[in-house]
Amino acid sequence: xxxxxxxxxxxxxxxxxxxxxxxxxxxxxxxxxxxxxxxxxxxxxxxxxxxxxxxxxxxxxxxxxxxxxxxxxxxxxxxxxxxxxxxxxxxxxxxxxxxxxxxxxxxxxxxxxxxxxxxxxxxxxxxxxxxxxxxxxxxxxxxxxxxxxxxxxxxxxxxxxxxxxxxxxxxxxxxxxxxxxxxxxxxxxxxxxxxxxxxxxxxxxxxxxxxxxxxxxxxxxxxxxxxxxxxxxxxxxxxxxxxxxxxxxxxxxxxxxxxxxxxxxxxxxxxxxxxxxxxxxxxxxxxxxxxxxxxxxxxxxxxxxxxxxxxxxxxxxxxxxxxxxxxxx
Amino acid sequence: xxxxxxxxxxxxxxxxxxxxxxxxxxxxxxxxxxxxxxxxxxxxxxxxxxxxxxxxxxxxxxxxxxxxxxxxxxxxxxxxxxxxxxxxxxxxxxxxxxxxxxxxxxxxxxxxxxxxxxxxxxxxxxxxxxxxxxxxxxxxxxxxxxxxxxxxxxxxxxxxxxxxxxxxxxxxxxxxxxxxxxxxxxxxxxxxxxxxxxxxxxxxxxxxxxxxxxxxxxxxxxxxxxxxxxxxxxxxxxxxxxxxxxxxxxxxxxxxxxxx
Numbered sequence: 001x002x003x004x005x006x007x008x009x010x011x012x013x014x015x016x017x018x019x020x021x022x023x024x025x026x027x028x029x030x031x032x033x034x035x036x037x038x039x040x041x042x043x044x045x046x047x048x049x050x051x052x053x054x055x056x057x058x059x060x061x062x063x064x065x066x067x068x069x070x071x072x073x074x075x076x077x078x079x080x081x082x083x084x085x086x087x088x089x090x091x092x093x094x095x096x097x098x099x100x101x102x103x104x105x106x107x108x109x110x111x112x113x114x115x116x117x118x119x120x121x122x123x124x125x126x127x128x129x130x131x132x133x134x135x136x137x138x139x140x141x142x143x144x145x146x147x148x149x150x151x152x153x154x155x156x157x158x159x160x161x162x163x164x165x166x167x168x169x170x171x172x173x174x175x176x177x178x179x180x181x182x183x184x185x186x187x188x189x190x191x192x193x194x195x196x197x198x199x200x201x202x203x204x205x206x207x208x209x210x211x212x213x214x215x216x217x218x219x220x221x222x223x224x225x226x227x228x229x230x231x232x233x234x235x236x237x238x239x240x241x242x243x244x245x246x247x248x249x250x251x252x253x254x255x256x257x258x259x260x261x262x263x264x265x266x267x268x269x270x271x272x273x274x275x276x277x278x279x280x281x282x283x284x285x286x287x288x289x290x291x292x293x294x295x296x297x298x299x300x301x302x303x304x305x306x307x308x309x310x311x312x313x314x315x316x317x318x319x320x321x322x323x324x325x326x327x328x329x
Numbered sequence: 330x331x332x333x334x335x336x337x338x339x340x341x342x343x344x345x346x347x348x349x350x351x352x353x354x355x356x357x358x359x360x361x362x363x364x365x366x367x368x369x370x371x372x373x374x375x376x377x378x379x380x381x382x383x384x385x386x387x388x389x390x391x392x393x394x395x396x397x398x399x400x401x402x403x404x405x406x407x408x409x410x411x412x413x414x415x416x417x418x419x420x421x422x423x424x425x426x427x428x429x430x431x432x433x434x435x436x437x438x439x440x441x442x443x444x445x446x447x448x449x450x451x452x453x454x455x456x457x458x459x460x461x462x463x464x465x466x467x468x469x470x471x472x473x474x475x476x477x478x479x480x481x482x483x484x485x486x487x488x489x490x491x492x493x494x495x496x497x498x499x500x501x502x503x504x505x506x507x508x509x510x511x512x513x514x515x516x517x518x519x520x521x522x523x524x525x526x527x528x529x530x531x532x533x534x535x536x537x538x539x540x541x542x543x544x545x546x547x548x549x550x551x552x553x554x555x556x557x558x559x560x561x562x563x564x565x566x567x568x569x570x571x572x573x574x575x576x577x578x579x580x581x582x583x584x585x586x587x588x589x
Contacts, residue, residue: 005377005378005380005381006377008381008385009377009380009381009384009385009486012384012385012388012486012489013380013485013486013489015493016488016489016490016492016493017489017492019492019493019496020492020530020534023492023495023496023530024527024530027424027521027522027525028522028525028527029522050524050526051526051527052522052525052526101415103414103415103418104524105523105524
């Protein structure tokens with residue numbers, strides 16, 4: 001009986017202890033028979049992360065938080081994560097701590113830094129320690145929202161105090177003015193737009209012209225360069241020198257011709273003066289020519305003579321025998 | 330001083346003195362227990378028997394209570410969480426409540442009725458039938474023979490029974506969740522693991538050990554201080570159950586205040 005009691009009690013105690021150990025490990029998420037490695041991450045603070053919280057990669061649980069402790073100095077927190085050894089972490093990994101749901105449970109999720117590059121990660125000098133960042137939880141967001149709501153309440157109160165009937169009228173006028181100014185600005189902008197379009201077109205034309213000029217200059221320079229390179233410049237200079245000399249002699253000739261021209265002009269001037277005096281005399285009816293030009297009688301007689309001659313010719317054509325009587329024998 | 334004033338004051342004085350005397354007797358009893366721990370040859374061979382009687386034989390009632398507690402917890406949690414809270418928190422509530430509170434406390438209360446009453450009745454009967462005196466006559470230390478094995482058995486076996494009760498409560502809650510609440514095992518386990526800390530288990534075991542000590546100590550004390558006939562045995566048994574139940578609740582609050 002005594003022996004039986006001892007065996008039963010021993011079995012119950014062993015079973016109880018085994019149940020406690022196995023149950024605790026299972027509830028902690030320990031993978032039995034699975035190889036795991038411990039990876040550390042560094043944070044400024046860890047929110048509500050607890051020992052045993054899930055560690056995820058791309059949403060898949062790959063381990064759990066093994067330990068959380070302050071780094072020496074107390075300014076940083078180190079989170080030790082036990083993760084499956086066959087999991088390949090992304091290049092340049094970072095760890096983000098965030099609520100897993102809205103009910104206070106947190107998780108550590110591993111991402112490549114390129115996914116969320118703007119967070120203020122807690123870098124470590126040890127390359128084995130992954131930089132980390134804890135996102136604000138709902139309580140902090142609520143606190144910020146509460147602060148914003150308070151500011152809005154103050155603002156609303158001030159608006160209510162400031163917003164009288166007169167203010168409303170002023171605001172309405174201001175709005176009308178703004179509308180008017182807006183229309184004017186719209187017109188101005190349209191006008192400016194057209195001007196700018198024209199300027200742009202002109203600029204384009206100018207640019208094109210400049211381009212062509214530049215091309216011409218480029219070709220000229222190319223020709224000059226070619227000329228220089230082929231020794232044609234010396235010949236051109238010689239030609240220019242000869243041309244200059246010829247121009248010099250031509251200039252001398254022109255100078256002499258100019259002097260002759262001046263004397264010719266003087267002679268022409270005196271001739272013109274003579275002609276002028278003759279014309280003046282004619283206009284005044286002096287001399288034969290003057291009388292011819294000034295006396296209308298001669299003109300009448302000439303017209304009558306002309307008429308008589310035309311009648312004579314017509315009669316002659318009609319009756320040539322009247323005037324010409326040709327007999328040979 | 331008139332009779333009308335003196336009688337209540339005398340009652341208060343008697344109660345205070347009686348309480349102090351009770352504390353004194355309990356202190357004396359504790360001191361004799363401490364002395365008797367040295368008499369290992371007497372109590373060591375009796376521990377296994379007491380462990381079997383107090384612990385192993387208490388498993389059925391403890392597991393029965395734990396199983397139905399787990400079922401009720403799962404159903405009430407789902408009823409409470411409907412709509413607003415995700416259903417996987419049923420696992421969290423069942424696990425946390427069973428490990429931290431209901432496992433140790435309900436087991437402790439159940440065993441206070443079963444073990445505490447048993448010890449008080451047994452020792453009280455031995456006391457009134459002078460069997461305790463007979464042990465002394467036979468040169469046995471009655472405390473080492475009767476009390477120390479029961480105290481050790483209570484302190485050791487209560488945590489074991491509570492561990493089984495916690496496990497059975499969680500398993501019954503899980504079975505209820507997947508069969509009656511349209512939850513999957515993965516959901517329940519997720520909730521179960523969500524806020525689990527190894528400290529929860531330590532806390533549960535510490536409470537269970539303290540409850541075991543309280544229940545066996547009260548049973549032994551009230552049984553050992555029984556004076557009179559069969560009526561006194563019944564009174565001691567009742568007192569042992571009531572006081573040990575109250576002590577369990579007081580200790581529950583004490584550990585919550587000091588450890589959490």
